[in-house]
Amino acid sequence: MANETRELTVELGDRSYPIYIGSGLLARTGQLFAERGFSVKSPVMLVTDASVEGLYAEAVEKALSDSGYKVTTAVVPSGETSKSLEMLDELVGVALQAGLDRRSTVIALGGGVVGDLAGFVAASYMRGVRFVQIPTTILAHDSSVGGKVAVNHRLAKNIIGAFYQPEFVLYDLDTLASLPMREVRAGLSEVIKHGLIWNADFVSWCEDNVERLLGLEPDALGYALYEGCRVKSIVVSRDERENDLRAILNLGHTIGHALEAVAGYGVLAHGEAIAIGMIGSARLATRFGYDSEIEVVTERIFRKFGLPVRIPEGIATEEVMAAMLHDKKFLEGQMVFVVPTAIGSVEIRNDVQIEWVSEIVDGLREGN
Amino acid sequence: MANETRELTVELGDRSYPIYIGSGLLARTGQLFAERGFSVKSPVMLVTDASVEGLYAEAVEKALSDSGYKVTTAVVPSGETSKSLEMLDELVGVALQAGLDRRSTVIALGGGVVGDLAGFVAASYMRGVRFVQIPTTILAHDSSVGGKVAVNHRLAKNIIGAFYQPEFVLYDLDTLASLPMREVRAGLSEVIKHGLIWNADFVSWCEDNVERLLGLEPDALGYALYEGCRVKSIVVSRDERENDLRAILNLGHTIGHALEAVAGYGVLAHGEAIAIGMIGSARLATRFGYDSEIEVVTERIFRKFGLPVRIPEGIATEEVMAAMLHDKKFLEGQMVFVVPTAIGSVEIRNDVQIEWVSEIVDGLREGN
Structure with missing residues (x-):
């Protein structure tokens, strides 16, 4: 090669x-x-x-x-x-x-x-x-x-x-x-996540290289994996045992894990579930008053990669909310979320209102 | 108090x-x-x-x-x-x-x-x-x-x-x-072990204080536990992940674990099994040409504490040897043993002949 x-x-x-x-x-x-x-x-x-x-x-x-x-x-x-x-x-x-x-x-x-x-x-x-x-x-x-x-x-x-x-x-x-195409897309969802939390340029590069990436073109894929690993390794190096910074890697995962659990593990691929979760987090950013462009770009990129952007039919909002209660990212009873502040940057909020999340989950259901 | x-x-x-x-x-x-x-x-x-x-x-x-x-x-x-x-x-x-x-x-x-x-x-x-x-x-x-x-x-x-x-x-x-008396004795076996590997004075002190220790006299017991913990903590501090030095803590454990496994876990208390194992290790010291006084003192102290000094009836030498093959202290196929070089001092030998161990196990069976 x-x-x-x-x-x-x-x-x-x-x-x-x-x-x-x-x-x-x-x-x-x-x-x-x-x-x-x-x-x-x-x-x-x-x-x-x-x-x-x-x-x-x-x-x-x-x-x-x-x-x-x-x-x-x-x-x-x-x-x-x-x-x-x-x-x-x-x-x-x-x-x-x-x-x-x-x-x-x-x-x-x-x-x-x-x-x-x-x-x-x-x-x-x-x-x-x-x-x-x-x-x-x-x-x-x-x-x-x-x-x-x-x-x-x-x-x-x-x-x-x-x-x-x-x-x-x-x-x-x-x-x-x-890899089956569905897994390629789902895997790229997590690659894009690393861009969304840390590197806006890489997000743009991904948007510009959708075809090469979905076509598994070795050089594009090698670069994307390198960049995904690089962002993650910077974060992990600064916080090996997940005391603080590392939590930003959970962008989209609170809603995502709940969706996976409710759908039944394996029904919704992990990368698919967190794509929906990241759109949810972007909507949370809008609630916190951040630029609504975050929501637009986040949804657009996942659509381009052919990832689901809505919760599949048959999943009730209440079930998703209940599943979150077992999620280990709820520390000492507080509701903690990773929220984007811009494309390529996030913050950890522990003042997220349960109603907001519930409304956002509801709004993400198929047909809404 | x-x-x-x-x-x-x-x-x-x-x-x-x-x-x-x-x-x-x-x-x-x-x-x-x-x-x-x-x-x-x-x-x-x-x-x-x-x-x-x-x-x-x-x-x-x-x-x-x-x-x-x-x-x-x-x-x-x-x-x-x-x-x-x-x-x-x-x-x-x-x-x-x-x-x-x-x-x-x-x-x-x-x-x-x-x-x-x-x-x-x-x-x-x-x-x-x-x-x-x-x-x-x-x-x-x-x-x-x-x-x-x-x-x-x-x-x-x-x-x-x-x-x-x-x-x-x-x-x-x-x-x-x-604590039942049997457990007191078995527990003290491991305390004495810490003396045997590191501190000859403490071994003498234990021999001189058999009655106070078996009577659970708080000050004697507090001191013995302190000293046992102290020796172990010195060893552990120098080798947290058991790469080398920490192996000396396994004095008596190779034969001891095998005896426990063969007798059925819980039949022979851990402290009882390793007392017999430590006598076996002392006999190995004699084979390596060290002072035979090691063997004498080791057996004498365990007798004083009322611990078993012979393998109970019904346990065959072959079974004990076979059980040792599953012991994780056999690294890369070599037979490794902790062997005393004096009271209060040990070394790790990886040149122990299987026949020696077999003969010693045989010699430790009840009646021999």
């Missing part, structure tokens, strides 16, 4: 790590392990899901065995339901039987679900072993920066987890070619 | 925390929360077990509510079986329903099982909330220093966990008065 490999460092002191973005990178996995001095004596566990396994697992396995590593591959069912304590239990069993020791590495090959699950396995197996991420979706650019790993509980999403940084992230653009 | 409160700091940079050892401390829980600025707006979850609940939960609950904190108590069954992912799942459910948020605190009131379980809940709930330990056993002096928290997997003990430091540890000596 002719296009360049981009490299970015997530700065976190002694937990800093690089992200490599480019084509043909899977074949370099073993070499990267060796360069970092990972011992061939300690077995590696490759965690992937049923949809990714057949496409890319063999390339990674081969690259590792060519460099002398012993790999055991664990395949979990595709989808959010694999982010469970039951699956953690199962993967720990596989790791034990494969003889993984404290110097072993757990690799996540797949999207956000596999990354979150395998990351929590790496964080908790023997109280922490090495973790490497090989994302195969656009959306996973988000979860591959910042070390947030978790599984779900029947009462709440992502509620059992850790902050656990990978050794490195390998983003092979070739793996994105197999 | 007239005797003094001892205070010790576990030095871990910005994760440093104090341990308070003395009488009448439970009643001070609320005051200590307030002094540290824990918000009364965030609910507290008190995790305890069925045996401890009736004895001490009310005192802690009262101390906290008197200071304005809202407390929810979760009671788990007594015993090792509670250290499971199922129980983690259940406690996270309780925490969610009680409205615990990211500024909340999880308290462990009980022995090592409760500490390990509640500690892993605190480490993983919302990716980490505050953790406070109130140990009610002598053995828990060990697990309350160093932040090792974990649950068990059906294939291995303590295999799913984290390194997670508490905000503070409250050791109320009054709670030890209700």
